[in-house]
Amino acid sequence: MKRILVTGGAGFIGSHLCERLLEDGHEVLCLDNFFTGCKKNIVHLLGNPWFELIRHDVTMPFYSEIDEIYNLACPASPVHYQHNPIKTVKTNVIGAVNMLGLAKRKRAKILQASTSEVYGDPKVHPQVEGYWGYVNPVGERSCYDEGKRCAETLFMDYHKQNGVRIKVARIFNTYGTRMQLDDGRVVSNFIVQALRGVDITVHGSGSQTRCFQYVSDLVEALVRLMDTPEDFTGPVNIGNPHEVSILSLAEKIIEMTGSGSEIVFEQVRGDDPAKRKPDITMARKVLNGWEPVTGLEEGLVPTISYFREKLNGK
Ligand code: NAD
Ligand code: UDP
Secondary structure, three states: OOEEEEEOOOOHHHHHHHHHHHHOOOEEEEEEOOOOOOHHHOHHHOOOOOEEEEEOOOOOOOOOOOOEEEEOOOOOOHHHHOOOHHHHHHHHHHHHHHHHHHHHHHOOEEEEEEEHHHHEOOOOOOEOOOOOOEOOOOOOOHHHHHHHHHHHHHHHHHHHHHOOOEEEEEEOOEEOOOOOOOOOOHHHHHHHHHHHOOOEEEEOOOOOEEEOEEHHHHHHHHHHHHOOOOOOOOOEEEOOOOEEEHHHHHHHHHHHHOOOOOEEEEOOOOOOOOOOOEOOHHHHHHOOOOOOOOOHHHHHHHHHHHHHHHHOOO
């Protein structure tokens, strides 16, 4: 049994990860400031004696006896990370310094939830880990993109300079149950709009593409990544390479929900990447046969049911 700290543990991905680590027989410390996370996501874990909830902000130092850290604390939806961009940079950079300092002191292994946004609006498609990206340093997304890029730098330098055992996961668009109604990311937005019968808001023409990964496939990959041999640090792409346009996603969600909603086209958002798709050759190789196994429709079914219940106040 290990004692594992999950920062951002009350968030969408974090809550699924906490659940999985408890199922695997570990003790879990869930740390969150509840900016975008919520107690409802982890309330079912509160009775478990091996689960501990800590209200804390990663921009402040934190001390505890731990063996491993999954560093997920950071708002991930553009609407939320752009709400207070300075805080987003602090969470990414100061949060990384604090967690890496803790890992160094405790000789703990630490995994960083990095992002496909480090590739910016990519000129290489699909994106391989060796691509350095095309990122605007002064745009609407910069607080997140550059914050995550700096966090990767810090992880690598703590590894090289101090021998900290690190793993860096570049996570591509992930969706599933426990996203908030007001999350603002495309899958949850479209489902909520479709279920409410209001207009589906496509930014721009909807020809931009993304690849959507179901949350259980991601959690499996993160747990496997933490257990890779010591000399493997990443960064490694984790995503589902099935590429779809945003317009086709809207159409699929209308069809699956049986909604009468209309699609409306709104102004394109600043620095919105035109396309995104992970090359997951490295993940397949190092994560012991890992493969995203949940297709888009298969993952949308439980996600739609979850939002339907949430809208019905359950
Ligand atoms: P989320 O917003 O649901 O979860 C983030 C959690 O971090 C929330 O519980 C929030 O309250 C907490 N948090 C934010 N700032 C904090 C701070 N200063 N101190 C402590 N806690 C703080 O988002 P998510 O989708 O679950 O994302 C989790 C992580 O995965 C993030 O680091 C995100 O950047 C990364 N990621 C997610 C995706 C995706 O598609 N979901 C893609 C790439 C990377
Ligand atoms: N998007 C959209 N309508 C929405 C929300 C998002 O058309 O209501 C688009 C957005 O412009 C982007 C894509 O969907 O092209 C994915 O957006 P999201 O915020 O989920 O994540 P991103 O990958 O851009 O960080």
